[in-house]
Structure formats: structure tokens, C-alpha cells
Amino acid sequence: MTTQIAPPAGGPGESREVSSRSRVLPSPITGQEIVLIGVIAVLWVILAFATPAFMTAGSIQPLLGAVAPIAVIGIGMTVIIITGGIDVSVGAIIMVCAVIVAKNLVSAGWSLPVALLVSIAVGGLLGLINGVLIAYGRVHAIIITFGTANIFQWLGLKIFNSTTVNSIPDTLATLGNGEQGRTWGVPHAFAITVILLAIAWWYLRHTAGGRHFFAIGGDAQAARLAGVRVQRRVLLAYLLTGLLAGLASCFIVAQGSNLGQNVGTGKELAVIAAVVIGGTSIMGGRGSVLGTLLGALLVQTVTSGVTQLGWPSQLSDLFVGVAIIVAVGTDLIRERARRARR
Amino acid sequence: MPDTGVRLQMTDITKRFGAVRAIRHADLTVHTGRVLALVGENGAGKSTLIKILSGAETSDSGSIEFEGAPVSISSTNEAMGLGIATVYQEPQLFAELTVSENIFTGREIRKGGRIDWTAQNERVVELLELLGLPARYATATVGDLSIAEQQQVSIAKALAGNAKILILDEPSAILTDAEIDVLFTVIRRLTTTGVSVIYISHRLDELFKIAHEVTVMRDGRTVGTYPIEDLSVRKVVELMVGGILTETHHERHIDPTATPRLELDGLGRAGDFHDVNVVVRPGEIVALYGLIGSGVSEIAATLYGIERADVGEIRLDGKRISPRSPGHAQRLGIALLPANRKLQGMFSFQSIAFNISAGHLPLLSKGNLWMDRGRERSVARDMIKRLAVKTPSERQAIGAMSGGNAQKVVLARQLVERPGLLVLAEPTQGVDVGAKEEIHKIITELADEGTAVLVVTSDLPEALRISDRLQVVRGGTTTVEFGRDATQVDVLAAAAGDVDNDPAAAPAAPGVSSTEGGQA
Numbered sequence: 083m084t085t086q087i088a089p090p091a092g093g094p095g096e097s098r099e100v101s102s103r104s105r106v107l108p109s110p111i112t113g114q115e116i117v118l119i120g121v122i123a124v125l126w127v128i129l130a131f132a133t134p135a136f137m138t139a140g141s142i143q144p145l146l147g148a149v150a151p152i153a154v155i156g157i158g159m160t161v162i163i164i165t166g167g168i169d170v171s172v173g174a175i176i177m178v179c180a181v182i183v184a185k186n187l188v189s190a191g192w193s194l195p196v197a198l199l200v201s202i203a204v205g206g207l208l209g210l211i212n213g214v215l216i217a218y219g220r221v222h223a224i225i226i227t228f229g230t231a232n233i234f235q236w237l238g239l240k241i242f243n244s245t246t247v248n249s250i251p252d253t254l255a256t257l258g259n260g261e262q263g264r265t266w267g268v269p270h271a272f273a274i275t276v277i278l279l280a281i282a283w284w285y286l287r288h289t290a291g292g293r294h295f296f297a298i299g300g301d302a303q304a305a306r307l308a309g310v311r312v313q314r315r316v317l318l319a320y321l322l323t324g325l326l327a328g329l330a331s332c333f334i335v336a337q338g339s340n341l342g343q344n345v346g347t348g349k350e351l352a353v354i355a356a357v358v359i360g361g362t363s364i365m366g367g368r369g370s371v372l373g374t375l376l377g378a379l380l381v382q383t384v385t386s387g388v389t390q391l392g393w394p395s396q397l398s399d400l401f402v403g404v405a406i407i408v409a410v411g412t413d414l415i416r417e418r419a420r421r422a423r424r
Numbered sequence: 425m426p427d428t429g430v431r432l433q434m435t436d437i438t439k440r441f442g443a444v445r446a447i448r449h450a451d452l453t454v455h456t457g458r459v460l461a462l463v464g465e466n467g468a469g470k471s472t473l474i475k476i477l478s479g480a481e482t483s484d485s486g487s488i489e490f491e492g493a494p495v496s497i498s499s500t501n502e503a504m505g506l507g508i509a510t511v512y513q514e515p516q517l518f519a520e521l522t523v524s525e526n527i528f529t530g531r532e533i534r535k536g537g538r539i540d541w542t543a544q545n546e547r548v549v550e551l552l553e554l555l556g557l558p559a560r561y562a563t564a565t566v567g568d569l570s571i572a573e574q575q576q577v578s579i580a581k582a583l584a585g586n587a588k589i590l591i592l593d594e595p596s597a598i599l600t601d602a603e604i605d606v607l608f609t610v611i612r613r614l615t616t617t618g619v620s621v622i623y624i625s626h627r628l629d630e631l632f633k634i635a636h637e638v639t640v641m642r643d644g645r646t647v648g649t650y651p652i653e654d655l656s657v658r659k660v661v662e663l664m665v666g667g668i669l670t671e672t673h674h675e676r677h678i679d680p681t682a683t684p685r686l687e688l689d690g691l692g693r694a695g696d697f698h699d700v701n702v703v704v705r706p707g708e709i710v711a712l713y714g715l716i717g718s719g720v721s722e723i724a725a726t727l728y729g730i731e732r733a734d735v736g737e738i739r740l741d742g743k744r745i746s747p748r749s750p751g752h753a754q755r756l757g758i759a760l761l762p763a764n765r766k767l768q769g770m771f772s773f774q775s776i777a778f779n780i781s782a783g784h785l786p787l788l789s790k791g792n793l794w795m796d797r798g799r800e801r802s803v804a805r806d807m808i809k810r811l812a813v814k815t816p817s818e819r820q821a822i823g824a825m826s827g828g829n830a831q832k833v834v835l836a837r838q839l840v841e842r843p844g845l846l847v848l849a850e851p852t853q854g855v856d857v858g859a860k861e862e863i864h865k866i867i868t869e870l871a872d873e874g875t876a877v878l879v880v881t882s883d884l885p886e887a888l889r890i891s892d893r894l895q896v897v898r899g900g901t902t903t904v905e906f907g908r909d910a911t912q913v914d915v916l917a918a919a920a921g922d923v924d925n926d927p928a929a930a931p932a933a934p935g936v937s938s939t940e941g942g943q944a
Contacts, residue, residue: 107522107541107563108522108563108565288538288539288541289537289538289539290532290534290539293521293525293529293532293539294529294530296518296520296521297518297521297529297530299520300517300518300519300520300521301516301517301518301519303516304516304517304518305518305529305530306500307480307500307510307512307516308516308529308530308531308581309500309501309504309530309531310529310530363520367518367519367520367521368520420567420568
């Protein structure tokens with residue numbers, strides 16, 4: 083409880099020596115991430131014993147394929163949540179992008195690059211709308227994105243025009259779950275996700291721009307006074323998430339030859355769950371994209387595990403729910419412990 | 425003094441916010457390597473003037489000259505570019521980032537596309553050395569540091585931009601006396617390197633330890649600038665309030681045989697305090713004074729029901745009580761004024777009327793069903809008049825009011841029903857001199873009407889001024905007691921103790937009456 087100022091350090095030479103040897107940055111991996119890796123490993127071992135089919139390529143490959151869209155949007159969502167915001171419109175963004183791509187693959191015969199570019203551009207545009215409204219309108223992110231989610235959803239359904247898109251050609255097979263979608267057994271979508279994630283991880287950790295996201299989430303006003311361009315950064319976070327949702331839409335379209343009107347539904351919650359389970363603080367200021375990947379992996383492991391064990395699928399919702407509460411709970415306990423120490 | 429040339433000159437500054445003329449006319453001169461204190465009541469325009477200087481606001485008219493050349497400061501970045509750095513009262517830090525990162529946010533040292541962590545860290549270690557802080561702080565996460573340490577980090581952050589003028593906005597408000605001494609050492613060290621300091625504080629006695637000149641503001645005007653040698657605390661206060669302050673220290677009569685309203689008997693809580701004995705009689709004002717960390721705030725928290733005592737008794741009118749929560753304490757008949765009013769005391773977005781009536785809803789409602797708005801309004805208006813709250817209407821939101829006025833409103837809530845026992849923690853923290861005076865007057869009036877008052881404070885002049893008896897808490901226990909004739913020196917000596925580093929070691933000084941003795 084005492085708030086004593088520590089006595090001045092010893093000789094100047096001595097203290098400098100200590101600092102140059104000690105670690106300049108916090109550990110690259112957080113405690114929560116280590117715990118997650120442990121939990122996932124334990125689950126995989128258990129599942130490997132319980133259902134021999136789990137540890138086969140035929141089971142792991144679709145699992146990674148399913149992780150990809152969640153984790154790739156999770157990169158953007160992590161950045162948003164680090165700034166203290168949230169985006170509940172990504173599910174609706176997926177719907178708009180996916181239906182545009184699917185319809186044009188069928189009717190206009192788009193090539194893979196065109197489909198990717200248009201999808202990412204549309205996602206980016208919708209993300210930009212969110213970003214502008216939140217950064218410059220100064221209304222809380224959950225309100226804005228809740229509103230835009232409904233608008234985007236209306237737009238998506240309008241394009242669907244009340245019918246499922248059927249017999250989509252396999253133009254996007256390179257990103258899909260089939261043999262064409264893998265190199266050395268690794269699904270391309272997952273590989274792309276990991277590469278983007280590595281870039282994001284490095285950017286967030288080692289560049290001024292990346293650190294500014296954390297500063298904004300810690301105290302936006304202080305960040306502004308420190309010369310951080312808060313509005314521009316916030317706008318960027320939503321724009322990035324939109325772009326990534328556009329990319330993820332192509333992963334999703336690539337996974338089948340039909341596209342139902344429920345595409346994207348609930349995906350925003352899956353993404354937010356992955357981010358929160360990954361240890362990003364919902365209060366902002368702290369988080370990592372590595373954690374988000376692990377969070378998405380855990381959720382998907384639980385989901386496939388429950389299916390393969392032949393358990394009722396609602397159980398996976400229960401487990402994911404518990405994981406979210408545990409993650410948020412640890413965050414709160416940590417925060418309280420810190421307050422108590424003062 | 426290395427050089428005492430004029431570094432900054434602000435001339436004829438004015439600023440309006442809508443209809444409010446925050447600054448009518450201000451002049452400010454800052455010399456190289458000197459400490460200029462800026463004082464004034466809350467609302468006198470100090471903060472606005474500082475905001476103009478630091479680029480957070482722009483003035484409507486007037487000119488600023490920096491090192492002889494006219495400048496216009498239209499953003500915080502421009503101010504920082506000139507070398508004007510501000511340390512705000514609340515540390516403007518990022519809890520989840522390291523000290524090193526905090527200091528360099530917004531002006532990172534870059535190498536290629538990335539931040540040069542090693543170079544930043546070396547610079548941070550230099551700054552920490554300048555401030556006399558251990559180098560290991562550089563990589564510590566700010567959220568793990570104490571408030572005082574965070575403030576040191578804020579200063580380091582301000583200095584990292586090679587500051588020529590350092591503005592400290594009430595830096596001492598959140599610090600203990602020992603921490604303030606460290607702060608002053610830092611300030612002196614900085615001025616010898618040529619940094620100019622603008623020091624804002626409500627604790628006027630401090631100015632005489634640190635300032636070279638004092639600029640006084642009143643009602644949006646700078647009244648004048650005086651060398652510290654020509655001033656006394658009294659003189660400063662008179663300049664601030666614009667009149668002569670009369671010292672009211674009238675003798676109050678308390679019946680020493682009356683049944684105590686509140687008794688703390690051997691109260692203790694492991695790790696926080698032990699053997700706390702306090703008696704407050706009807707009509708009596710007792711102050712519990714202790715430095716931060718002495719356990720005094722934990723004792724208050726126990727009375728509030730925020731924490732529970734392990735041993736001993738709390739007796740109210742002879743009946744043993746143990747408050748489980750602030751609400752429970754109030755139902756038991758203890759009116760409370762919490763120390764941290766922003767967090768615990770007020771509903772910022774709500775009106776004055778709402779803030780006063782909250783907690784008295786049964787009294788102000790019809791049949792406990794719906795609010796009697798008319799009565800709520802009249803009670804609020806009555807309180808505004810009684811406490812001299814400066815506000816255009818009882819519908820004003822409390823969050824928009826100055827500290828002193830907000831505190832009066834929070835106090836008003838406790839006075840709607842005349843309480844038998846009033847417990848106040850730091851009742852005038854961050855409150856300007858005029859409002860302080862009024863709050864003290866209200867407390868005294870209540871006591872005159874028979875309320876027993878216990879004031880828990882770390883503000884010694886306040887404790888001396890309003891209390892009939894003053895008990896010093898040190899090392900977690902009530903030690904010596906003083907009557908009305910106590911002097912600041914005596915009490916401070918008793919609170920700080922003879923053995924500097926071990927507050928628990930020294931027993932109560934001989935020659936002063938023990939806790940239960942009483943000199944009242």
C-alpha cells in the first residue's frame with residue numbers, strides 16, 4: 083500500500099550497464115498465449131486418443147481452413163479492440179463481399195485476381211464507412227457498427243435477391259478446401275493468414291504506427307496530446323478490418339459451390355471471441371494478433387472436437403462461452419490486482 | 425541561477441468559451457532557469473492560460489513571444505516543437521506500455537521503418553538518472569508503478585522532447601510529503617540546467633520552498649507577479665481572493681461529559697492499522713491526521729464499510745456497529761463524504777438536483793413511489809444558496825463544475841437530513857482557497873448544531889484550522905493528540921516521527937497527552 087519513491091539509483095555508469103543488458107522490450111509472447119498453446123496441445127492430445135480420425139490430414143486441414151477467415155479478420159479486429167473499439171459489422175461485410183463475388187463468378191466469369199481485388203475493395207469501402215463515422219463522428223464504435231451492420235445486411239440481402247447462389251465455378255479453388263487449395267498439405271488460406279499475421283505482429287510491435295494503436299487504447303486523450311494522430315489511426319483500424327473481411331469472404335466463397343443467404347451470420351461474434359480468448363483486453367491498450375490466432379485455433383478445435391466425438395453441437399457453444407468468460411475474467415482479475423498493489 | 429533572461433512572454437491574452445470569459449486579460453513572463461508559480465482560485469483562469477501555452481487551446485487575442493521572437497501556438501505539437509512541455513495533474517500515460525515507450529510515444533526514435541528500442545532505452549535511462557530514478561524503470565510497465573512514480577515518468581516524458589519550459593499542473597496534489605520533497609529536488613536539478621518551470625499548486629506553503637516568482641490570477645486576470653521574498657502565504661491568499669482573510673478560530677464549547685457519538689475502541693485490521701482509539705462527542709470536530717501510508721485512509725475506509733476491521737469495536741451512540749458497505753453505514757446513521765469524489769461521490773452527467781437528492785429518495789418522494797420534483801428542486805435551490813455554490817441553475821450537470829463547487833454539491837447531499845455523525849475524508853482536496861473556507865464554515869455550523877464530525881485528512885493546516893481535537897495517525901495507529909493550541913510544527917513532527925525511515929518504531933512522544941487523555 084505504501085507509495086514510496088525508490089531511492090535514486092547508484093552510480094550512473096552502473097545503472098546504464100544494467101539497462102543495456104536487460105531486455106529492452108516486454109516478452110514477445112504473453113503468459114496467456116503460453117497457456118493457450120498449452121490448452122490447445124492438451125486438447126489435441128486428448129482428441130487424438132479419443133477419436134483416431136482427429137489427427138489425420140483429412141481432419142486437420144479443414145480445421146485450419148476454417149480458422150483462416152476468422153483469424154484473418156481477427157488481425158483487424160485485434161487492432162480495433164486494442165484501440166478500445168469494436169466492430170460488430172464484419173459478419174455483414176462478409177455477406178456483401180461474398181455475394182458480390184459469388185454472383186459475378188457465376189454470371190460474369192470473374193478470374194481469381196479480379197474476384198480478390200473487388201472483394202477486398204468492397205470490404206475496404208465498407209470498413210472505411212465505419213472508420214470515418216467512428217473516428218470523426220465520435221460516436222461509440224458499438225453503436226455505429228451495429229447500425230452499419232444492419233445497413234450492410236440489407237444491402238447484402240438485396241444483392242442476394244432472395245435466392246441462394248448455386249453452382250459457383252471453382253475459380254477460387256486455390257483458396258478452398260480441395261486438393262488445389264493446398265501446397266505440401268497446408269491450406270493456402272491458412273498460409274496467407276499466417277503470413278499476414280506475422281507482418282501485423284511485427285508492425286504492431288516494432289513500428290511507431292503500431293505502438294500508437296496501443297497508446298490510443300490506453301488513453302486516447304493522452305495519445306492526442308503526445309502528438310498521435312488518433313483519428314487517422316482509428317480510421318485505419320476499421321479500414322484494415324474491412325479489407326481483411328473482403329479477403330476472408332473469398333476464403334469462404336472458395337469453400338463450396340453454393341452460397342446461402344446466411345453467409346457471414348454470427349461471424350463477428352466468432353471473430354470477437356477469438357480476439358478476446360487470445361488475451362486482447364476488451365478495455366483496450368493491450369493485445370496481440372498471435373493470441374488471436376491461438377484463440378481462433380482453440381475455438382475451432384473445440385468445435386471440430388465436439389463434432390468428431392459425436393457430442394451435441396450446442397456443447398461447443400457452451401465451451402466457447404466458458405473460454406470467453408475465463409479470458410475476460412483473467413483480464414479483470416489482473417487489472418484489479420494491479421489497482422490493489424498501488 | 426545560470427541565466428535569468430526572459431524566455432517567454434505572454435501579453436494581453438484573452439479567451440472566451442461561449443458566454444464565459446475564461447481569461448479577460450493575462451500577462452505572463454517566464455525567465456530562463458527559474459520557477460514561476462501560478463496561483464489562483466479554481467476558475468480564475470490558470471488552466472485555460474496553461475492550455476493556451478501548451479497548444480491545447482488557442483487564445484482569442486494577445487501575443488506570445490518565445491526567446492525574443494513572436495510565435496503562434498496552435499497545436500500541442502507546435503508547443504512541444506518549441507520546447508514547451510506540460511505535465512498534467514492526472515498522469516497522461518498508457519498503463520499497458522513500458523516507461524520507455526510512454527516517454528517516446530509520438531516522437532519515437534526510428535531506424536529504418538522500425539523503432540530503435542535500444543537508442544530510446546539509452547535516452548530514457550539518462551532521463552531517469554537526471555530525475556534520480558532507478559534505470560530498471562525503463563522497461564517496467566507503467567500500470568505497475570505507483571501514482572508518484574507515474575508522475576515522475578510524466579516529467580521524464582515532458583523532458584524527453586528537450587523541454588525548455590516545463591509546466592507542472594498541480595503536481596503535488598496526489599503526492600505525499602516525502603514524494604513532494606523528491607519532486608522539488610528534481611525541479612531544482614532541472615532549473616540548474618536552464619529549464620524554466622511553471623508550477624501550479626493549491627498548496628501555497630510549497631511555493632516558498634520552490635518558486636522564485638509568483639503570478640497571481642483572479643477572475644480571469646493576472647493580478648500581478650511578485651518575487652517570492654515579498655510574499656507570505658497570507659499575502660498570496662489575500663491576492664487570490666482579492667480581500668483580507670479573517671482568521672476565524674473561535675473557541676467552541678463541547679460538553680466533555682456528553683455520551684460519545686462515535687467511539688473507535690482498539691480497532692485494528694491486519695496489515696493496515698491497529699489499536700485505533702478515537703472518541704467524537706456531539707458537536708465536536710475531531711481530525712485524524714496522518715501522512716499517506718500511515719493507515720489513516722484505511723481507517724476511514726473501515727468507517728465507510730468499504731473494508732472490515734478484524735479486531736476492536738466501532739460504537740455509535742454506545743451501540744456496537746460494523747458497517748458492511750457505504751450504504752449500510754449511511755443507514756446506520758453515518759453521513760459520509762468520500763475522498764475521491766470523482767470516483768465515489770458524484771454522478772458526473774447528472775444535475776445538481778439529482779446529485780443532492782440521491783440518497784434521500786424516500787424523503788423526497790411521494791409515498792416512496794415517485795419523485796416529488798418540486799421538493800427536489802426546492803431542496804436543491806436551498807442547498808445551492810446555503811453552500812454558495814456558483815451555478816446558474818440546479819439543473820446544471822455536476823461534471824461541468826469546478827472542483828470546489830462539485831465538492832460542495834456532494835457535501836450538500838449529506839446535509840439534506842441533518843446527520844448525527846458526519847465522516848469526511850479529504851473534504852477539500854483539490855479545492856480552491858475560497859471554497860475551502862466555505863466548506864470549513866459549513867462543517868463548523870453543522871457541529872454547532874450538534875453533529876459530531878470526524879475529518880480524516882492529510883492537509884495539516886486544514887486539520888488544525890477546523891478541529892477541536894487533532895489525533896495523529898502514524899505507523900497504523902493513533903498516537904498523540906493535540907488540542908486547539910497545537911502548531912503545525914508540533915503536529916508534523918509527531919506525524920513524521922523522530923526515526924525517519926521506520927514510522928512504526930517510535931512510541932508516542934512524551935510530554936504530549938496520549939490518545940484518550942484529551943486537551944480539548
